[in-house]
Amino acid sequence: MTLPAINVKKLVKRFGTATVLQDIDLEVPEGKVSCLIGPSGSGKSTLLRCMAFLEESSEGMITVNGEALGFFENARGERERLPAAQIRAVRSQIGMVFQQFNLWPHMTALGNVSEALKTVHKVPKTEAEDRAMAQLKKVGLENRANHYPSQLSGGQQQRVAIARALTLSPKIMLFDEPTSALDPELTGEVLNVMRDLAAEGMTMVVVSHEIGFAATVGNQISFLDQGRLLFTGAPADVFAKPRHPRLEQFLDTYLDRGASMLV
Amino acid sequence: MIFDPNVILKHLPEIIQGTGVTLALWIAGMAFGIALGFLVATTRRYGGKATNVVLAIPVEILRGTPFLVQIFLVYYGGPFAGLSLGPIPCGLICLTVYSAAYYSEVFRAGFAAVPHGHVEAAECLGLSRVQIIRRILLPEMALIVLPPSVNLAVILLKESAVLSIITVPELTTTISAIGSQEYAFLEAIFLLAVIYWAIVEASAKLGRIAEARLSTFRFSAP
Amino acid sequence: MKKTTFLKAALGAAMLFSASLSAHAEDVLAKVKAAGTLKVGTETAFAPFDYIDAGEHAGLNVDLFAEIGKELGVKIEWVALPWEGVLPGLEAGKFDVVAGPATITKARLERYRFTVPIAEATVAILKKAGAPISKPEDIAGKAVGVGKATAQLAQLTEFSATLPTKVDIREYPAFNDAYADMAAGRIVAVANSLPNIAFVAKQRNGAFEVVLPPFGKKTYFGFIGTKDADHASLVDAIDAALLKMKADGRMAKLQEKWFGQKFDTPDAVKDPAF
Amino acid sequence: MSFKLFFLLLKAAGWTLSISLVSILLGFALAIGLSAVLLSSKRLYRAPAELFISFFRGVPLLVQLLFIYNLLPFIGLNVPSVVAAIIGLTLCTAAYQAENLRGGFESVPRGLIEAADMAGFSVRQIFLRIKVPIAMRLTFPALVNEAIMILKSSSLVSVVGIVEVTKMAQDLASSTYLPIELFSSAALIYLVICWSIALIGRYTERALPGGVK
Numbered sequence: 001m002t003l004p005a006i007n008v009k010k011l012v013k014r015f016g017t018a019t020v021l022q023d024i025d026l027e028v029p030e031g032k033v034s035c036l037i038g039p040s041g042s043g044k045s046t047l048l049r050c051m052a053f054l055e056e057s058s059e060g061m062i063t064v065n066g067e068a069l070g071f072f073e074n075a076r077g078e079r080e081r082l083p084a085a086q087i088r089a090v091r092s093q094i095g096m097v098f099q100q101f102n103l104w105p106h107m108t109a110l111g112n113v114s115e116a117l118k119t120v121h122k123v124p125k126t127e128a129e130d131r132a133m134a135q136l137k138k139v140g141l142e143n144r145a146n147h148y149p150s151q152l153s154g155g156q157q158q159r160v161a162i163a164r165a166l167t168l169s170p171k172i173m174l175f176d177e178p179t180s181a182l183d184p185e186l187t188g189e190v191l192n193v194m195r196d197l198a199a200e201g202m203t204m205v206v207v208s209h210e211i212g213f214a215a216t217v218g219n220q221i222s223f224l225d226q227g228r229l230l231f232t233g234a235p236a237d238v239f240a241k242p243r244h245p246r247l248e249q250f251l252d253t254y255l256d257r258g259a260s261m262l263v
Numbered sequence: 264m265i266f267d268p269n270v271i272l273k274h275l276p277e278i279i280q281g282t283g284v285t286l287a288l289w290i291a292g293m294a295f296g297i298a299l300g301f302l303v304a305t306t307r308r309y310g311g312k313a314t315n316v317v318l319a320i321p322v323e324i325l326r327g328t329p330f331l332v333q334i335f336l337v338y339y340g341g342p343f344a345g346l347s348l349g350p351i352p353c354g355l356i357c358l359t360v361y362s363a364a365y366y367s368e369v370f371r372a373g374f375a376a377v378p379h380g381h382v383e384a385a386e387c388l389g390l391s392r393v394q395i396i397r398r399i400l401l402p403e404m405a406l407i408v409l410p411p412s413v414n415l416a417v418i419l420l421k422e423s424a425v426l427s428i429i430t431v432p433e434l435t436t437t438i439s440a441i442g443s444q445e446y447a448f449l450e451a452i453f454l455l456a457v458i459y460w461a462i463v464e465a466s467a468k469l470g471r472i473a474e475a476r477l478s479t480f481r482f483s484a485p
Numbered sequence: 486m487k488k489t490t491f492l493k494a495a496l497g498a499a500m501l502f503s504a505s506l507s508a509h510a511e512d513v514l515a516k517v518k519a520a521g522t523l524k525v526g527t528e529t530a531f532a533p534f535d536y537i538d539a540g541e542h543a544g545l546n547v548d549l550f551a552e553i554g555k556e557l558g559v560k561i562e563w564v565a566l567p568w569e570g571v572l573p574g575l576e577a578g579k580f581d582v583v584a585g586p587a588t589i590t591k592a593r594l595e596r597y598r599f600t601v602p603i604a605e606a607t608v609a610i611l612k613k614a615g616a617p618i619s620k621p622e623d624i625a626g627k628a629v630g631v632g633k634a635t636a637q638l639a640q641l642t643e644f645s646a647t648l649p650t651k652v653d654i655r656e657y658p659a660f661n662d663a664y665a666d667m668a669a670g671r672i673v674a675v676a677n678s679l680p681n682i683a684f685v686a687k688q689r690n691g692a693f694e695v696v697l698p699p700f701g702k703k704t705y706f707g708f709i710g711t712k713d714a715d716h717a718s719l720v721d722a723i724d725a726a727l728l729k730m731k732a733d734g735r736m737a738k739l740q741e742k743w744f745g746q747k748f749d750t751p752d753a754v755k756d757p758a759f
Numbered sequence: 760m761s762f763k764l765f766f767l768l769l770k771a772a773g774w775t776l777s778i779s780l781v782s783i784l785l786g787f788a789l790a791i792g793l794s795a796v797l798l799s800s801k802r803l804y805r806a807p808a809e810l811f812i813s814f815f816r817g818v819p820l821l822v823q824l825l826f827i828y829n830l831l832p833f834i835g836l837n838v839p840s841v842v843a844a845i846i847g848l849t850l851c852t853a854a855y856q857a858e859n860l861r862g863g864f865e866s867v868p869r870g871l872i873e874a875a876d877m878a879g880f881s882v883r884q885i886f887l888r889i890k891v892p893i894a895m896r897l898t899f900p901a902l903v904n905e906a907i908m909i910l911k912s913s914s915l916v917s918v919v920g921i922v923e924v925t926k927m928a929q930d931l932a933s934s935t936y937l938p939i940e941l942f943s944s945a946a947l948i949y950l951v952i953c954w955s956i957a958l959i960g961r962y963t964e965r966a967l968p969g970g971v972k
Contacts, residue, residue, distance in 0.1 A: 054873050088879050096877040102870035106892045106968055116878035119888055148968050161874075168878060327907070327953040328946040329914035332925055336946065339662075339932060340939035342669030349671065417816070424819035425915070430633075430657055435821065439569055440656070443634030446596055448573035449833070452825050456818045463817035530933060537930035540767040564840060566920045570825070574920075577832040579840075661933035668936065 003066055005030040005172050005203040006051055011060035013046055020046050022227045024060070028172070028220075033204045035214035038224035039250050044207045045099075047224065048176050051205060052096050053087060064090050065171065095165030099177040101157040103149040109136060109160045110145040113167050121168075135163035139193050155186030159193055166197075173197065175206040211251070215239060223247050270447040271454055281437025282458060284351075288433060289420050292355055296362025296419075297412075303363060304370035309392070325364035330422045333357055338429045354426040354433075362419050369411045373404035406477050413470030417463050424459070434458060513581055514718035522560045525550055526580035528568040530659030533684040533743045534586055534706075535565075545743040546584040549603065549727075552735060556726035567658050569634045572597075575711060581719060586706035588636035588678065589754045598720050599707035601727040602750040604680050604740065608640045608701030611682035611693050612674040613667050621700035626650040628672040630663030640701045640759060641676040668692065678706065680744050687745075702758035705750055728752060764931055765944055771927035772948050778841070778921065779910045782848035786909070787902070789849065790856035797861045808857070815854035820912050823847050828919040840920035847916070852909045859901040863894035896967055903960030907953050914949075924948055 006028035013021035021043045028034045028051075036044040049055040051062060053070045059079070062069045067090050074080045082090075103112050114132035117123040123131070136142045139159040149157055158178055165173060175194065179187040191213050198204060198217050208214060214221055215235050222232040225246050231238070238247070271278065303322065307315045325333070337346070338353045348356065377400055385395045427435035435455060442451025517523050527535045527546060535544045542563060554561045564580050575583050575597075588606040589599045610629070612618045618627070625648040631638045633656045645652035655672055657663040663675045664685055675682065679699055686693045710720040730736040731752075740747040796808040815823065824847040831838060831846075838846065867890050875885045917926035928945040932938040 052877060054876065088881075091877065092879050094877070096874070098870055098874065100868075100870050102868070102874040104871055104874070104889060104893070106896060108968075115888065116875075116880065119884050120879040120881075164874075165877070323954075324946070324950060327911075327950045329911040329925060329949060331914045332928070332942055332946050332949065335925070335929060335932075336939065336942035339665055339669070340942050342671070343939050347669055347671055421819040424821045427821070428658060430655065430662075435819070440633060443569055443572070446572075448576065448829060452822060452829060455822045456814075456826060459819055459822060460814060460817040464813065529930060532934075537934055539763070539934065540927070540931065564920045565922065567918060570828075570918060570920075573825075573829050577829045578837050579828065579832070579920075659933075665933060665936070665938070 002030055004028055005065060006205070007061075007063045008047070008051070009061045009063075011047070011050060011062065012058045013043070013050060013055060014058045020227050021050070021057075024229050026222060026229060026232065028203065028205055030203050031201045032219035033198045033206060033217050034220040034222065035218040036205065036207045036222050036224060037209075037211065037214055037250075039253070041226075042224040043227045044224045045176055048174050048205060048207045052094055052174055053091055054096075064093055092168065093171045095168060095170030095173045097158070097161050097165055097173065097175045097178050099181050101149070101154070101161045101181070103157055103161055103164070105149050108146050108148055109141060109152065109163075112149070112160055113164045116164070116168055132163070132167055135167045136160070138166070138196075139163045140189075153186060154182045155189045158182065158190045162190075162193055162197075172203045172205070175204065175208065177207050177209065180209055223250070225250070267447060267450060270441065270445045270450050274441045274445075277437055277441065278434075278454070278458075281432065281434040284432055284437075285420075285423055285434040286462070288351070288355055288358060288426070288431070289416075289423050292358030292423070293362055293416055293419055295355075295359040297366050299359065299363035300366025300368075301370050303367035304374065305396070307367070307371065308374055322364045322367055325361055326368070330357070330361055331425050331428065333361060334425065334429055350426070350429050350431045353429060354423075354431040358419065358423060358426070361422070362415070365415050365418075366412070369408050369415060370404070372411070373408040374400060376407045377403045406474070409470070409474050409477060413467065413474075416466060416470070420462060420466070421459065511715055512718055513716045514722055517559055517581055517719060518557065520559075522562045523550075523554060523557065523582070524562045524564060524580035525582055525584050526564045526566060526571050526574050527584040528571055528659060529565045530661035531568070531585070532661070532681065532688070534681070535584060536661070545603070545739055546586070548739050548742070549730075549736075550584060552730055552739075553723055553726045556729065557722055568632060569658065572634075572709070575709065581710075581716070582723065583709040585709060587709050588704045588759075589707050589757050590636045590639070590704070590759050591757050592639075593636070593709070594754075594757065596712070598710045598712045598716070599754065600710065600720060601724050601731070601752055602705035602707045602754055603727065603736070604678075604706045604744070604750065605748045606636070606678040606680075606704040606706040607699040608637050608676055608704070609679050609682060609699035610674050610676055610696040611664075611667075611686060612696050613670070614692055614694050616673040618674060618696055621696060621698070622648060623696075624648075624652050624674055624676075626653070627674065628653040628655055630655045630657055630666055630672040630675045631677070632656070632660045632663065633658055636704070636759070637677050637701075640704075643759075644676075644700050664689075664693070676700075678704075680706075680748075683744065704757060704759055705754050707754070764935065764937070764941065767931060768924055768927055768941070768944055768948060771922055771924045772952070774921055774923040775910065775913050775948075776952065778844055778848065778916060778923065779906070779913045782845050782852055782913075783906050783909055785845070785849040786852035786856055786905075789853035790860055793853060793857035794860035794864060797857060798864055811850075812854040812857055815851050816858075820847065820851055821915050821918060823851060824915060824919050840916075843919045844913075844916035844921050847919070848909055848913060851912070852905055855905055855908070856902065859898045859905070860894060863898035863901075864890055866897055867893045899964050899967065900960070903956060903964075906956050906960075910952055910956065911949065 004027035008024050008026040011021055011024040012019065024047060036047060038044045046055055050057050056070060061071060061073065068082065069090050070087055071079045071081055104115070107115060110129060110132055113135055114128040117128035117131060118125060133142060133145060136145055139162055141156060141159055141163070144152060144156060152160065178194070179190050182190065187210070191210065194206070195217055218235050220232060221235050221238040223230045223238065223244070230244060230246060303318055307318050334353070334357050337357055338348070341348055341353070381399055381403065382395055385399045390398065423433060424435045426433055427439065430436060438451050438455050442448045529535050529537050529542055533544050534546045535542070550561045564574070566574055571583055571585065574580060586603055587593060589602065610618065610621050610624060618624055621644070629641065629652050631641050631654060638656060641652065641654060645654060657666065660675065660677055660681065663672065666672050667675055682695050686695050708723065710716050727736065737747040793808050793811065796804050799805055824843065827847045828843040871889055871893065872885055875889050880888065913923060914925040916923060922930065924945050928941040932941045935941070
């Protein structure tokens with residue numbers, strides 16, 4: 001077996017006195033789609049944000065393709081913070097898509113997608129915009145390139161945000177509830193883009209309430225509840241009955257009953 | 264040039280009196296201004312479109328011209344139009360009208376900030392317009408308008424120093440007169456700055472306390 | 486007691502810092518000549534010495550300083566402030582000399598150095614035409630205007646104390662404001678120096694009247710400089726220019742132009758009556 | 760009232776406009792620096808900036824101007840009237856603008872910065888490319904208001920010897936005895952300028968690409 005794309009070991013995250021993640025161990029396989037599901041407040045978004053080092057874990061380690069992210073264990077076995085440049089280097093392998101899209105409102109779609117190439121990687125303007133345009137084309141928005149975020153629908157904004165993450169050629173894509181801020185009729189276009197991406201063999205970690213997506217596209221499902229990772233497995237195993245009682249309760253309570261019948 | 268605090272101590276009674284005049288004019292002007300401003304804002308909101316536009320004109324004129332020019336116009340122009348006011352009444356009237364214009368805008372914004380759904384809910388329950396204003400809009404507005412009101416109060420206090428130019432015997436007038444009389448110019452400016460600063464800081468502090476008190480009545484985020 | 490001492494110390498310390506930095510010796514006349522401009526501070530609401538005539542700064546001071554400028558070989562740069570700010574401005578070094586002019590008084594001589602007197606400054610009453618005032622004493626109990634921080638105010642206050650009922654003294658930032666208020670009817674009279682009120686009465690023909698005799702002691706107007714050694718040569722030079730103008734008749738001509746009469750002024754006032 | 764008097768007022772309005780404009784711009788530059796200090800996590804850095812803002816927001820402009828004009832010479836800075844007026848208005852507006860900007864920087868949505876973080880931006884790049892443009896847009900209406908405030912406040916600079924519109928009207932009123940006409944005309948001039956600023960501000964705001972919702 002190959003090295004996991006992301007390896008989470010004994011991860012603990014505390015906010016003040018509240019422990020939101022407790023002893024999380026998780027391997028994200030390369031080239032596969034891993035889904036994190038669980039009720040609100042279960043810690044799944046926090047776990048994803050720790051994988052992007054947007055949250056700093058309190059204990060434990062995360063490695064990305066074998067390289068330590070944020071913290072490493074020094075010779076005396078103590079946790080130590082890596083220098084900022086190194087954190088940036090490891091993080092450059094990761095692309096992130098947010099629930100609220102987080103497009104920069106003062107730039108056009110093309111500007112959003114090409115900005116990091118120009119600013120961070122010093123790619124010449126025309127080349128950066130060509131590459132950005134190619135990504136926009138991939139998400140089907142080449143004709144919206146000169147629109148500002150405020151002129152785009154939620155679904156279009158999220159597709160631009162995906163294109164923005166993809167231009168930097170990440171090895172891993174993290175999706176933090178990418179469709180939950182969208183009107184139901186707009187979720188399809190985003191999920192389709194994600195499906196295409198999965199088909200290309202992109203390593204993806206998806207936090208989502210879209211159980212249907214998780215069940216059909218996901219290769220690995222992890223169920224979190226109250227800060228603990230209850231189990232991880234293939235969709236067929238996870239959703240097979242008899243289910244774990246907490247999962248059954250989750251499917252009943254947080255989704256409409258129809259959905260639980262589907263899976 | 265040595266700073267001489269004796270000058271301040273010698274004239275303490277006058278300084279206290281001048282401070283008193285400033286505080287009295289400020290608080291009275293503000294109280295009348297809030298009342299008049301509220302009246303204007305309510306009339307503009309519920310008095311129909313024409314009333315709204317007609318009342319917008321004086322409000323915009325008052326907000327678009329310097330307080331000093333307004334005072335000059337009333338104080339020196341007034342007698343030519345049959346309105347001969349002494350410095351204190353003139354100052355009080357100008358301060359009132361000026362603050363009313365600004366407070367009316369604060370209240371208008373406050374009205375607008377109350378979610379329309381809350382008013383609709385009250386309408387559906389059969390509350391009258393006056394009841395809606397008293398029971399729904401005002402309590403919700405209070406927290407919204409408090410911070411800009413405190414800011415405005417501070418601005419008005421500072422504007423009141425301008426009244427010295429038409430010889431209202433307030434703080435600035437009193438202290439600068441002492442400064443000239445005693446040839447203690449720097450002491451005077453210094454003292455003026457310190458007293459105003461102290462009043463402003465104290466009222467800002469009061470405003471923050473009021474805000475903290477008021478926000479405890481708010482049950483949940485919208 | 487302890488509190489007062491602390492207050493004094495704290496305030497004193499704060500100001501001492503700024504005071505310690507201000508000492509620097511330099512001859513002002515040499516500086517003025519090198520720069521080619523003499524900065525003169527004044528207020529422009531004191532007709533006929535300094536006032537705004539249809540937007541232009543005019544008056545006896547303007548003419549006199551034009552001549553002084555010629556004598557010293559420098560241009561004149563005017564800085565117009567409210568009167569209350571003029572003497573502080575002089576002390577802060579914002580200008581080299583003050584035109585004003587100011588009444589030469591005992592109190593001011595202690596702090597400032599005056600030039601050769603340029604006119605008489607004796608204070609009298611200007612009343613609104615028809616007001617029941619026929620002699621200075623009639624202002625008892627009435628509202629009388631006067632400029633803030635002026636010698637005229639000091640003399641009016643002193644005169645008021647001698648009257649059976651005190652005068653209702655109203656202080657104005659400038660005498661112009663007092664005249665305007667008299668026109669508006671808020672006060673019935675203004676106390677100011679004779680040359681000023683004679684000019685105003687003439688300008689507003691019929692509306693205002695001068696009440697004679699003057700109630701104040703005989704005093705004179707002079708320009709004001711500071712007493713320190715740096716400024717001595719400059720004030721000396723201005724004095725010399727003024728004396729020269731007195732001798733060759735230019736001063737008298739200008740007095741005629743602005744007051745309609747010439748004043749018999751001494752060459753120096755050492756011991757003012759007030 | 761003759762046209763000549765109105766023309767004199769207009770001429771004086773040149774001072775009003777130029778002093779206000781220079782002060783707004785200088786104040787803005789100073790405010791950017793101040794707000795950066797205010798956002799610092801070190802209390803030691805923040806304290807002097809907070810004191811500065813508290814002073815210039817707590818003391819009447821009239822007193823500030825006298826302070827600057829008469830007190831600066833004692834620390835060896837003897838500035839002419841125009842400079843004193845500009846310094847006074849600049850410091851005053853900088854204090855207000857710095858507070859606005861701080862608020863603007865603080866309300867740049869966290870997620871926009873995270874997105875830049877994920878794209879590998881350095882702290883400096885995030886500040887220049889993301890925070891500054893967004894904070895500018897957020898605070899633009901407040902900036903327009905402040906410009907109007909300063910324009911009106913400039914009516915006070917005659918205490919340090921500048922003959923701007925208000926002082927000119929006062930001077931002319933005392934020799935022509937036409938206070939109503941002169942002060943109304945002065946008011947009209949202020950109104951026209953203020954309303955123009957408001958109009959230009961609204962137009963510019965609409966033209967700015969994509970505000971934050």
